[in-house]
Amino acid sequence: MAHDEVVCGNPVTVAELREGETVLDLGPGGGIDVLSARRVGPSGTVYGLDAGPDMVAPARRNVEQAEVANTELLHGTIEEVPLPDRWVDVIISNGVINLSHGKAAALAEAFRVLRPGGRLGITDVVTDGEFDEERRRQAEQRIGCVAGALPVAEYRQLLAAAGFVGVSIVPTADHGDGVRSAIVQAVKPSAGAGxxxxxxxxxxxxxxxxxxxxxxxxxxxxxxxxxxxxxxxxxxxxxxxxxxxxxxxxxxxxxxxxxxxxxxxxxxxxxxxxxxxxxxxxxxxxxxxxxxxxxxxxxxxxxxxxxxxxxxxxxxxxxxxxxxxxxxxxxxxxxxxxxxxxxxxxxxxxxxxxxxxx
Ligand SMILES: C[S@@+](CC[C@H](N)C(=O)[O-])C[C@H]1O[C@@H](n2cnc3c(N)ncnc32)[C@H](O)[C@@H]1O
Missing domain, CATH: 3.40.630.30 (Gcn5-related N-acetyltransferase (GNAT))
Incomplete structure (x- = not known):
């Protein structure tokens, strides 16, 4: 059976990027959001981090064709981000955290690389509640991307355990079978210098x-x-x-x-x-x-x-x-x-x- 396509949303809009910011896109795929994040201007930087060997090359082509200077595509996993601590102002991502087999590690890494006061503005797939195996299998057959989607309450707990505050998870499009797109926002607590x-x-x-x-x-x-x-x-x-x-x-x-x-x-x-x-x-x-x-x-x-x-x-x-x-x-x-x-x-x-x- 062919999968319905789940379009989560537009993390670039969700994150409200500002001029001069350093942005990390988790799992950019073809790089659409990396390109769109150019709105941070020449004084900002946009990183895209993807594990798929076939993903970084097309993204790189797209970025090169668009002649975007302040963009860097990294090959690696979101569970082990190849960037230093407190390096980025904003993390964006569309439809990727749900695919991770190490969500706690991915969110801990997001927390680590964000500067204090930095924010997470992502779009993802969530479920309305706990899914038993049969329900998940049925939803996965029809929709795809659902196998690892978290219930909203569990997503909140993982974000809090990583240290995020100001957590907001707002379901958006309803894909049926208890599967929703959602806007996920959270903040790393701000702190004094150092x-x-x-x-x-x-x-x-x-x-x-x-x-x-x-x-x-x-x-x-x-x-x-x-x-x-x-x-x-x-x-x-x-x-x-x-x-x-x-x-x-x-x-x-x-x-x-x-x-x-x-x-x-x-x-x-x-x-x-x-x-x-x-x-x-x-x-x-x-x-x-x-x-x-x-x-x-x-x-x-x-x-x-x-x-x-x-x-x-x-x-x-x-x-x-x-x-x-x-x-x-x-x-x-x-x-x-x-x-x-x-x-x-x-x-x-x-x-x-x-x-x-x-
Ligand atoms: C559904 S696509 C979304 C691509 C893009 N964000 C978009 O909205 O078009 C998922 C992407 O996440 C990448 N990905 C999945 N799991 C990953 C992981 N653990 N670490 C890094 N990238 C991952 C895949 O290679 C793929 O490019």
Whole structure:
């Protein structure tokens, strides 16, 4: 049976390319989007990366015929992108991620090569929900390109696990049998110069706990006096809502943010309590703001409607940071606990999402 052709969309329009940007097209095939991405102008650059041995040559011919100077076609896979870290401003792609056998690796690579604040603007094939094997086989026979298409919810999870925030997946054309084209957009969290905000990993444990202890030692962060073990830290915190700020050159962790659920009752499923710690030697460089900004965006992606925390009354810097990012003080718990022999007040702060559950 002949396959119906699935036209996903136009990633060049989706990504809203701007003059001077560096763009990477994942799987350009014949190179139409690479040519179209010329709108970045002579000060921009467009890379096309394709694994198909027969694909790069025609694309190269097309590009040569169009006499496009600032374009480079690379041979390789999207699961192992042959470009340095933080090299591109925008990633575009049309109908390719669904074909990948290593989608998590492909999205991790996309995150790696994007600059902080860089964006993903792609079009792809998705499914409305989980497909059993039979349903997938039937859809594949008629439509093609469906064998590896992800359900929207799983696509979102993979993007979040790679570290993307501001995730939006909007189904467009309906191809029947639960198969849709979709516009997929996401952003790599922005960070100050020389910094990167990325998901917290197991190998960050020692640095995260050292920063935790350094924060506790200031006596302004928490009633706790010693950082927990990694096992206890990790058991109490939500795996998808943890980020570190790291030096982009050395990889050294300079701050972190993480959240715990406030209750197991389902009515509180979207309420979390967070902590944000910046190494005392790196404060006042916007690291806390970058971490908290990324965390808030990730919370909104994850359907969290209220983020809450407690701040010692004397910790003016933390209060100012939280208020600048939309937290408000909902009350003061007076002389709530004794800390190093002193009774201390705690300001209860919360940020109510303006997009979830309004
Ligand atoms: C359906 S075509 C889409 C081509 C183009 N984006 C378009 O819209 O016309 C898929 C392209 O992705 C490439 N491709 C598939 N899997 C790939 C992978 N893992 N790494 C790099 N390229 C891949 C194929 O070689 C092919 O050129």
């Amino acid at each position: 910094l990167e905000i990325r998901p917290m990993r197991e190998f960050d444990a020692a640095q995260v706990l050292a920063i935790y202890q350094a924060g506790l030692d200031t006596r302004q962060a928490s009633f706790e006096t010693s950082a927990p073990s990694w096992e206890s830290f990790t058991a109490g915190r939500l795996p998808h809502l943890r980020y570190v700020a790291a030096d982009a050159g050395t990889g050294q962790v300079v701050g972190w943010v993480a959240a715990s659920p406030v209750s197991s009752r389902c009515v509180y499923a979207g309420v979390v309590e967070h902590s944000v710690y910046v190494h005392p030697g790196c404060q006042a460089h916007g690291i806390g703001r970058a971490l908290l900004g990324a965390f808030i965006a990730a919370c909104e992606d994850a359907g969290v409607w209220t983020i809450q925390s407690g701040i010692f009354g004397e910790n003016a810097a933390s209060l100012a940071l939280h208020q600048a990012l939309g937290f408000r003080v909902v009350g003061t718990r007076e002389r709530l606990g004794r800390h190093h022999g002193v009774w201390r007040d705690v300001l209860m702060v919360e940020r109510r999402s303006s997009v979830i559950g309004i």
